[in-house]
Amino acid sequence: xPNVAIETHEISKSYKLGLAYGYGTLRDSLVGGLxxxxxxxxxxxxxxxxxxxxxLRGVTFEIESGETVGLIGHNGAGKSTILKVxxxxxEPTEGWAEVTGRVGSLLEVGTGFHPELTGRxxxxxxxxxxxxxxxxxxxRFDEIVEFAxxxxxxxxxxxxxxxxxxVRLAFAVAAHLEPEILLVDEVLAVGDAAxxxxxxxxxxxxxxxxxxxxxxxxNLATIQALCQRGIMLERGQVVADGPxxxxxxxxxxxxxxxxxxxxxxxxxxxxxxxEVTRISRVALYDDESGLADVVVGGRPARIVVEFTEQLPMMxxxxxxxxxxxxxxxxxxxxxxxxxxxxxxxxxxxxxxxxGGLPLVPGRYRIDVVLRARQEVQDGLQAAAYxxxxxxxxxxxxxxxxxxxxxxxxxxxxxxxxx
Amino acid sequence: xxxxxxxxPDQAAERALxxxxxxxxxxxxxxxxxxxxxxxxxxxxxxxxxLVVRDITLRYRQTALGAAWAILQPVAFMAIFSIFFAxxxxxxxxxxxxxxxxxxxxxxxxxxxxxxxxxxxxxVINTQLVAKIYFPRIFMPLGVVGAGGIDFLVGxxxxxxIVLIYGIVPSAAILILPVVILVTMMLALGAGxxxxxxxxxxxxVRYAVPFTIQAWFFITxxxxxxxxxxxxxxTIAAINPMVGVVEAFRWAVLDTPHPSWAxxxxxxxSAMVIVFAGLAYFDRVERSFADVI
Numbered sequence: 056x057p058n059v060a061i062e063t064h065e066i067s068k069s070y071k072l073g074l075a076y077g078y079g080t081l082r083d084s085l086v087g088g089l090x091x092x093x094x095x096x097x098x099x100x101x102x103x104x105x106x107x108x109x110x111l112r113g114v115t116f117e118i119e120s121g122e123t124v125g126l127i128g129h130n131g132a133g134k135s136t137i138l139k140v141x142x143x144x145x146e147p148t149e150g151w152a153e154v155t156g157r158v159g160s161l162l163e164v165g166t167g168f169h170p171e172l173t174g175r176x177x178x179x180x181x182x183x184x185x186x187x188x189x190x191x192x193x194x195r196f197d198e199i200v201e202f203a204x205x206x207x208x209x210x211x212x213x214x215x216x217x218x219x220x221x222v223r224l225a226f227a228v229a230a231h232l233e234p235e236i237l238l239v240d241e242v243l244a245v246g247d248a249a250x251x252x253x254x255x256x257x258x259x260x261x262x263x264x265x266x267x268x269x270x271x272x273x274n275l276a277t278i279q280a281l282c283q284r285g286i287m288l289e290r291g292q293v294v295a296d297g298p299x300x301x302x303x304x305x306x307x308x309x310x311x312x313x314x315x316x317x318x319x320x321x322x323x324x325x326x327x328x329x330e331v332t333r334i335s336r337v338a339l340y341d342d343e344s345g346l347a348d349v350v351v352g353g354r355p356a357r358i359v360v361e362f363t364e365q366l367p368m369m370x371x372x373x374x375x376x377x378x379x380x381x382x383x384x385x386x387x388x389x390x391x392x393x394x395x396x397x398x399x400x401x402x403x404x405x406x407x408x409x410g411g412l413p414l415v416p417g418r419y420r421i422d423v424v425l426r427a428r429q430e431v432q433d434g435l436q437a438a439a440y441x442x443x444x445x446x447x448x449x450x451x452x453x454x455x456x457x458x459x460x461x462x463x464x465x466x467x468x469x470x471x472x473x
Numbered sequence: 474x475x476x477x478x479x480x481x482p483d484q485a486a487e488r489a490l491x492x493x494x495x496x497x498x499x500x501x502x503x504x505x506x507x508x509x510x511x512x513x514x515x516x517x518x519x520x521x522x523x524l525v526v527r528d529i530t531l532r533y534r535q536t537a538l539g540a541a542w543a544i545l546q547p548v549a550f551m552a553i554f555s556i557f558f559a560x561x562x563x564x565x566x567x568x569x570x571x572x573x574x575x576x577x578x579x580x581x582x583x584x585x586x587x588x589x590x591x592x593x594x595x596x597v598i599n600t601q602l603v604a605k606i607y608f609p610r611i612f613m614p615l616g617v618v619g620a621g622g623i624d625f626l627v628g629x630x631x632x633x634x635i636v637l638i639y640g641i642v643p644s645a646a647i648l649i650l651p652v653v654i655l656v657t658m659m660l661a662l663g664a665g666x667x668x669x670x671x672x673x674x675x676x677x678v679r680y681a682v683p684f685t686i687q688a689w690f691f692i693t694x695x696x697x698x699x700x701x702x703x704x705x706x707x708t709i710a711a712i713n714p715m716v717g718v719v720e721a722f723r724w725a726v727l728d729t730p731h732p733s734w735a736x737x738x739x740x741x742x743s744a745m746v747i748v749f750a751g752l753a754y755f756d757r758v759e760r761s762f763a764d765v766i
Binding site for chain 2: 070139140141142143144145146147148149150151152153154155156160162163166167169171172176179180183184185186187188189
């Protein structure tokens with residue numbers, strides 16, 4: 056019996072610019088109010104129209120009970136805003152939504168954890184925050200502790216936990232909420248690989264038990280594994296809604312188009328973005344041909360990241376993803392090697408040298424994150440694309456297409472004699 | 474969002490494990506009715522309880538003296554005031570030993586000022602919760618106002634013990650004590666909720682509140698007795714609701730002369746105005762907390 060679990064109708068959400076970031080002081084509003092009154096009395100301008108930022112514009116969809124839906128889109132496309140509206144944290148500016156069933160929302164792992172409280176105390180507190188009754192928490196307490204795998208530390212204050220442990224505990228509490236509708240935002244990006252697998256398995260279990268799941272993630276592989284349906288948002292509007300594969304493909308095509316835009320113009324940035332330094336250009340060069348963005352597999356290559364402002368102790372993280380959006384490898388300059396070099400002649404530029412590119416022929420994408428002063432200064436998904444042409448790895452031809460993996464490891468065989 | 478809520482009255486604990494699905498309509502709302510929606514508050518009662526438990530647990534965790542602080546503060550103030558202010562108070566203490574007279578003002582005042590200060594900060598220091606989780610926001614100020622009640626009770630027990638040591642036997646007026654305590658807590662909640670709401674948008678509150686509390690302390694008859702003022706000023710001063718609270722408190726535990734009905738009426742009337750105005754303001758702006766915090 057397909058009941059409608061979530062129905063949204065023309066939901067819009069606007070933020071007044073200036074209020075969207077930080078808070079004002081009383082003086083600002085008093086002065087602002089006086090100025091406006093003054094202008095009105097002089098007869099100029101009249102009521103000042105606030106500049107608004109529309110985080111959502113006319114979002115309409117219907118989700119049946121039991122569906123698993125992935126929300127995809129750039130940073131700032133409105134994915135998190137939708138989840139916040141559906142979990143009642145913020146009100147829409149226009150439109151309405153109807154939600155049927157108990158909602159469990161997990162917008163950030165460990166919200167409401169108090170560092171001074173013990174694991175046990177936090178389980179009860181966090182459970183209550185997520186909407187569980189005391190009796191329910193007590194009934195599932197042992198399960199939660201077992202899932203989080205933290206029996207010995209139950210009576211230790213959470214501030215002494217490793218970050219991995221608190222994430223495990225937080226997810227364990229949320230996973231045992233057994234909601235009819237589960238809203239999850241990006242939470243699996245934390246925790247170690249084994250726990251991520253466990254969490255994913257738990258989420259599929261929740262989904263197959265008939266709960267409705269809406270899931271936001273940057274990891275397209277996870278979305279495709281978990282969801283049947285994909286809804287893609289762009290600038291606050293639904294631009295694709297259908298089987299997850301189709302929506303993901305649509306997203307990948309849009310990503311690729313945006314890579315050819317001027318990077319400085321893009322607004323879908325991570326971190327402090329615009330403030331101090333911005334990524335201005337990213338390209339991969341074939342060291343032998345000198346050509347950009349086309350490289351022959353197995354040849355030395357370099358990825359060049361240019362940015363607008365050089366800061367002390369900059370770090371760069373590159374993720375290479377295949378054409379399906381699955382990450383293949385992450386190269387992180389903060390994991391340094393004695394062979395790394397500081398080059399005085401490099402200004403506003405970081406280079407990553409790849410001895411021989413061990414990728415099979417195909418199209419790949421590079422995501423870039425720039426860090427300095429312990430924070431993310433700028434980040435861009437799909438900052439560049441490149442094509443790999445068939446080549447040789449250690450003189451050995453590579454498989455033609457990536458049906459059996461994307462990487463060719465340098466290797467040698469030892470075979471019996473002819 | 475009450476219009477289409479169809480919550481059956483909560484009946485028994487076993488129903489809680491399998492609540493029937495209910496449809497909630499999410500849409501722009503205007504005016505009042507969020508905070509003061511009893512069904513909504515009742516549905517989240519376990520959270521309210523957990524927040525109070527959290528605040529009580531945290532209050533003295535990792536402190537060397539622990540709950541002794543709840544005793545130390547009023548007693549230390551009592552000693553200091555006895556040394557420095559006894560002479561200022563003169564004979565306004567209605568014949569009660571000054572230390573006792575002061576303590577009976579200090580106990581409700583310490584509760585009130587701490588609760589107000591913490592309530593004003595309660596939303597801002599829980600920014601993460603407010604931005605990422607839905608719950609009736611009033612529970613944040615309510616939690617600290619409720620948790621402080623424990624200290625209040627401890628202070629009260631100390632006060633009553635000292636009263637008995639001095640050989641004073643409270644009269645039947647002590648029966649009014651629960652009412653006075655309730656009014657004090659509601660006043661702290663009303664004023665604290667309003668300040669917490671303003672604090673979300675204007676961090677000026679952080680600087681204004683400690684200053685206001687200090688000024689408020691001096692216009693409230695704590696180190697002196699109300700009778701230092703002559704009529705009609707004595708009655709007019711009762712617009713400050715803490716005047717009525719402190720006077721009624723002394724009347725209840727020290728058997729001082731009955732404060733005039735005018736003073737009690739004005740103070741409690743003004744307390745109720747603050748409570749309703751504060752909660753109404755909170756109610757109106759609650760919907761935008763997550764947007765601006």
